[in-house]
Each structure stands twice: as C-alpha cells, then as structure tokens.
Amino acid sequence: MERLEVGVREELVRRATRPMRQGELLGLGLQKYEIERLLRNGHLRYAHARYVNGRTDPRIAVIACAQAAHPKSVVSHFTAAEVAGLRVWTNQDSRPSPDAVWLTCEPGPRRNLKRTDVVLRRAGLIEADLQLRDGIWLTTDARTTVDIARELPVREAVTTVDHVLSRGVCRADLEAVLARQRRWPGIRNARTAVALSDPRSESALESYARVVFVESGLQTPILQVQFWNGTRWLTERVDFWWPQFRTVGEADGLEKFEAATASERRRLLRRSFERDQRLADLGLELVHFGWEDAVRRPANLIHRFETAFARASHRTDPTPTWRPAP
Template sequence: MSIRGADRLILFRESERLALGSRSLQRGAANGALHRLRSGAYVPVEVWDALLTDDRRRLETAAMAEMHPAFVASHRSAAALSRLPSVVIDDGLVHARVSVAAGSRTEHGVRKHAVHDTGLHLTVIDGIVTTSVERTVLDLAATEPFFEAVVAMDAALRGGVTKERLLIVLDEWAPNRGRRRIERVIAFADGASGSAGESWSRVQIAEGGLPAPLLQQRFSDRQGFIGEVDFWWPRFNLIGEFDGMKKYREAEILAGRRPGRIVELEKVREDRLRRSGSRPGVDRWIWSTLRVRGALVAQLQAAGLPRSH
C-alpha cells in the first residue's frame, strides 16, 4: 500500500533544497497553486483536489509523520491508514497517541489522545507508526458514535481480525473507563456485514426496534445460484438490499461494461429473487436513506417489518 500524493509533499524544511523559499510557498498557497496541509507542509492543489476523503486523511497523516518523527497515529488517522471505512464527516484533525504526561488535548490541528500504554499495540503502515488495527477499532469504540465504531469494527472482522483477539487486546489495554461501551460494539459487530453501508444499516435496524436480519443469505432457483443478499428476514419473507451505487461508477467493477448494462443485470437478478422459493419481497435503499433519521426504519416498516416497543 502507498499513500496517494505523498510523493508530492512539499515541506518547509526542504524548501531550500527544492529551490523554494518560504515566501514562494506562502504565495503558492495564497494564489491557489498549493494546498496547505498544515504549517510547513504543502501539496499541489491539483493533487489535493483529485483525492477522496480517506486519501486526504492519509496524506495529512503522512505530512504529520514527516514533520514529527515521534508521531504515532491513532483513532481516525490510524483507521484511515488501516483502510477502515468511515461514515462520519471528517473532523479535519490528525489524531495522535501521546503519553499521559503530555496530556489529551487538541492543538494546531492535532487531536492528542493520552494513554498509559504508549508502547503497546503498534504497527507500521506506509512507513508510519500507528496503532494496530485491533487497537484502532477499540479506540474508536471508546470515542466515536456507536454506528461509526461498528462500521470500522465490522470491516476489521471482515478483514480477518477475530473477536477473541479484540478481547485479548482489550484486556491488555485495560482502559480505566468506557469498557462496557467498547464491549457493546464488540458484541454487535459482525464480519458478515459486507460494506460500510450495510453496517450502518444494521445499526439503524437494531436501534429502530426492527427484527434482526440474517446476513449474506444465498438464494438459488431452477437456473442455479442467484446471489447473496445483504439482509434476509425469513419470518417476514423479505429481502433487504443496500445499494451504495459503487458498482455503477467504478471502472474496476464495471470491467468495461456500461452502467446501463449493470442496471439491467441487477433488474434480472432482482426478478429472479422475487420469483424464487416463497416469492419474497425485495426492498432497496441507498446512502441518502441512511442519512435521514428514521427513514430506513419507516421504509422497512412499510415493507412489512414490525417494530417492537
């Protein structure tokens, strides 16, 4: 793995070697040619504009690491380095692990998280010292909203981390507070959840008092295997599908096929699902559904799921 844009970083301390003075960097930032990542670190604006949010998080973290050799990434910055998904708005901060003596605080665009065990659960990703994926998702469980923590932990489990390992790391960490909150995330997390959108959907389904679905249920008909569905409620004969629209946009998924052809294939798949077995209903939702409070629960209630009290 490598961090996009890291090879285009311009650091103030290297400006003389690059035949750039401090005033040139300031002028570049003022006239829009350079994007200022933080004091003393810049990148060409065309590089910054081409980056997605997660790439930007990683690049900001890389700039911090270049400027401060003792830097250790944690929390959201560590999650970005570990390629864990996020569904919250970027806070614009670089997150660092520091000692208790240094103290937890936010300054100069850095959120410093003080811990007693500064030397535990560390790894190196893209040349940057960072908390391990296990410790990262536990840190997020302690500090982030429940749905965001579940999104990250589901992805970690999907990538091969086990709950047993998470509990071992939690015992080694032995946080002074928040353990019950962390354990709640571990209990709910499920590596069978196929994407960030599916994880967020699961949280909304549970918090909305709807029945828990089966995940990644396989369906077949006389023609053979149809596919795996995101959510399946056998008691209510309902299939749920989160559609992140990714397959309609990304070239590597399209593999040369037009988006219209993908839509056509999805329609054929859905028709086969509706005709299979007990002829289940199929309900779909997208990102915008998840962003409106209560929208998914209302939609699934309308599709026939009861809401408990």
Template structure:
C-alpha cells in the same frame, strides 16, 4: 529538486535543496505550492478530494513535527489501515504517547497519553501505528456507536481482525474511559457488511426494532440453484433487503461491460429471487435518516 516530483515536502527539505522562505512564500502565492499543515507542503492537485486520502497525507506531515515516540492512533490509525471513516471531518491528526500525562490538543493535532504495549504497535507505510485491534478499541472508545460500527464492520469484512483479537484488546483496555461503549459497539459489529451504507443500515434497523437480518444471505431455488446473494435476509419472514449505494454498481462493472449491463443483471437476479415467493425492499443513502419509512416498508413486506 523539482517540486512537481514530490507528493509531500517539508520546509526542512525545501531549505536543504536551495529554496528560501521568501521563495516558498512566493510559490504559495502563485499556486505552485499548497500548504498541508505548518511546515509541510504539496504540489497543486497532489491531494485527493477523498477525506481519508487527504488525511493520510496530513498524518505523514504531522509525524515529523511530534515527538519520535508518538504512534499514529485512533481514527488516524484507522485511515492508515485503509478503513473507511464515516461521520468525522478528520480535522485532527491523532497520535498516542506511552505516558501517564502530557496529552496535547490543538486545532489540527491530538496527542493522547495512554499505555502502549509493544505488541500494540505495528508499521504501516513506514510509520509507527497502533495495531488494528488496538485501533478499533480506541476508535470505539472515542466516537459514537454508529461510527464505531462502520469502522469495525469494515475490518471484519476484510478479515483483517478476529473476534478473539478484539476481545483481547478490550480486556487490555479495561478501566480506560469509554470502554463500556466500545464493548457495545464491537459486540454489534459483524462480518457481512461490505459498505458504510450496509453498516449504517444495520444500526438503523436495530434502532427501529427490525429483527436482526442474515448478512449476505444466499438464496437458492427449490432445484438447488444459487439465484443470488442479498445484502440482508430474513429467511423466516421470506424477505430480503438491498442497500443501493452508487459505489455498489461502480465496483461491479467488469471489463467489457457497462453500468447498464450491471443494472440489468441485477434486475434479473432480483426477479429470480422474487420468483421463490420472497418479498424485496430496496433503499439508499437518502432513506437512512429518517429510517422509519423504510422500516415500515420492511414490516409490510415480511411474510411470517
């Protein structure tokens, strides 16, 4: 067995292939093995710097150390479902056992005890994971409003879950702690926020008293030509808004073009939209907290 061939190695696997504990310790000292969690290792450089990617590896390492009936849940399940997690350090792997009691909390593991219906368990990458509707409800019961909206918006944007499925999951969870908060967050979630920044912007607008925008607003010319699509639109106020995150331009760079080409095309799009007598406001990550100056710019730009 060559260590460099594996992404995640357990102590049991290493021992089975002829390594002993002293050699494992030696390889760790020399930097040839990295500790993922107790009894699980990876080769150097195998773990991504992205928190979600690293957490997914930690989840796989933890599964073999917990009771076989434990199901990956909450934020850990959201990570395995491929959803973005904002505002949480992901220090603990979270799992759920279908029991009335027996919850366990340690520095890097949280095992919940709660009812689990067979239809609420799916398989993701070979692991038992709570279904997406159940996961979103559990997350929204546990984390803050803004964090819950970010995760739910992403699921709705990808059309991975329906509003009806969320309503059913909420009804099934009735009586559990945090359900009223989950109901508020999931009711606010919308299709149309394609990034964490856009979801956080919607929450900031709500707190600032800004009218609810149309998401992914299509702007057409008087001649019936589609000029572009804005992240946020207020048709009755003749204004559109754009959240500028770095990833926005990175994912829009097609083969054979440069980021400069994309920025230039973006400017031409905005100029064409402004030409329809529309006001425009742009903001970025640094403008989200505090959002008050951006909210003031929006109010000044609105054209009743």
C-alpha cells in the same frame, strides 16, 4: 547552482527517511532561497514546520511531518485507519476535525491537543498496539478500531469493526484491547460495537443498517445467502434474509450508478430488475433501501420491513431452500 541542486536532491533522497527542520537542511549546506526553490519545484514538501522529500505522497508527507512535530507520538484513530485502509463512515459532524492528523502518545504533563490540523490524545500504549506501515509508526488495526469505536456512535463504529474483522483481525485481538481500555472514555460504545459486529457485512451501509435493525427491535437477519430455484443455486446473494418472514433486504448504495456511464447504468439497472424478478419468482418479499432511508428515515425503513413481514405471514407455500453464500 544546478549541480549543487542535483547534489542536494540526491542527499535529501538518502537522508529524508524522516521529516527535517529547516536547520537540518541548512546544515546540509543549503541556503534559505534554495530551500524555497526546492519547494517550488516540488523536490521538497512542507508541513507542520518540517520538510520531507518531494517524492513522498502528499497525505503521507503531512502525516509524517505532524508526527515528527510531536515526539514519541504514533499515528492513531482516523488517520491510522486511513493509512491502513480501514473502512470508516461518519455522519455529518460525528467526527471532529475530519482533515486533522490524529496522534497518540504516552500520558505526560501536557493535556490532549485538539486543533483543525492535529488531534493529539494522551493514552497508554504497549508494544502490541504498534505497527509500522509506509515508514510510519501507527496503532495496530485492532487498537485503531477500538479507538475509533470509542469516538463514534455505535451505528457508525460498527462499520469499522465489521471491516477489520473481514480483513482477518481476530475478535480476540479486539477483546484484548477492550480489556486494556476498560476504564477509558467511550469504552461502553466500543464494547457494544464489537458485540454487534459481523464480518459478513460487505459495505458501510450494510453495517449501519444492521445496527438500525437491532436498535429498532427488528429480528436479527441472516447475512449473505443464496437461494435454490428448483434446478440450481442462484448466483446472486442477498444482503439480509429473514427466513421466518420470507423477506429479503437489499442495501443499495448509489456509488456504482453514479460512477457508471449511461450505457453501464442501463446495464446495471437491467441486471437489477432481472435479479429482483428471480427473487420474486420464489415468492419472496423484497425491500430495497439506501443511505437516505437508513440515516434520515430509519423509522420509515423499519415500517417498510414490518409491512413486508406482515404480507409474508399470509403466504402458505413453503419457504425457498437457501444457504449461506460461499
């Protein structure tokens, strides 16, 4: 039996380029109890009534099986972003069925499907919307981004738009998708998110906060700049800069501190204090903020910036020399 199992495993490796139903495995000469043993031993994975080779990454296995269960579908929306490595940030309850596999297929007699394990959208697809990654057909990064931007509030959608632009997707590609979807649900949100996007944002927090600034009427900041201290350009760059108000904004996510050891955390804090002192020596106003401020207390955050602007307005010394960071 072990020889049979080895032979079966080799056959599965050769043929498991796609998920298979139980009947196909039985057609290879397997018995049901042998399939169960292969599952227990990790030589097979099972999801959505399909089997794939056990070497397949667990999440990719689930995605591939879900896609196979819905013929002619492509992986899309949040799942396509996951496969492609696009940055997505959603507030609590913004995204329905966060663990579901999102798929899109051409319109047909059946309606959209929304379950905890699968979300299937029926919408037009053209060849320019498709790409192949890890053996899975999914929507292109441009199509994925616009689809996500139609699903999410603008503040959250901009996070993905900023990231995809920073990875080299052209704004024209996004505009082309927007044009094809001009009458689709959520397209106004998507257009706004694309219009507000800036590839210089280096984190989800920076993207989210920038939209908070715009929606609150705060003047638009310049992103990622360096300062001249009189003898050299400072190596550090700041997230947001309002030259007319001599004010710097720093988006401080806590991830780097939470993941650090105690000694690394002390070193990071010391470097942060030294950096802040160098900026203060230039006569700059400095406002640090985090996710709690941007998401839960945006009005208070805007007030902090307006207060910093007011303080800076009383200064008479010249604004430090600055430049966009290379």
